[in-house]
Amino acid sequence: MAKDDDGARWSQDVTEHSDALDLEEDVFTWDDPARIAASLKRSAEASDRRKGSAYQSAMSTLTFYVNRAGKNLPAAQRDVLERAKDELRRAFGRA
Numbered sequence: 001m002a003k004d005d006d007g008a009r010w011s012q013d014v015t016e017h018s019d020a021l022d023l024e025e026d027v028f029t030w031d032d033p034a035r036i037a038a039s040l041k042r043s044a045e046a047s048d049r050r051k052g053s054a055y056q057s058a059m060s061t062l063t064f065y066v067n068r069a070g071k072n073l074p075a076a077q078r079d080v081l082e083r084a085k086d087e088l089r090r091a092f093g094r095a
Contacts, residue, residue, distance in 0.1 A: 021043040021050065021058070023039070027040065028065050028069075028081065030080075031077075033080055033084040033086070033087045034084075034087045036080070036084040037085075037087035037088040038087075038091065040062060041088065044057040044058035054092070055088075058088055059089075062081065062084060062085060062088065066078065
């Protein structure tokens with residue numbers, strides 16, 4: 001995975017300094033899929049910097065994190081985050 005000049009991974013930098021959403025601290029480490037989805041929904045709806053809909057921004061942020069974490073993401077946390085996608089769909093009335 002590519003690192004920038006100070007050794008940080010670019011995906012970590014994007015996650016921490018996203019210009020689209022202001023995320024709650026450690027949101028992707030929580031163990032409650034509904035809480036994660038609710039937080040992402042709040043962040044997306046509050047953002048005036050997102051390019052797409054609130055749903056698109058929230059879902060793409062979650063998907064980006066899961067994809068970039070890759071094999072380093074513990075199976076149990078990956079399961080929580082995949083269930084958070086379902087919760088996010090429900091929260092936006094898309095399930």
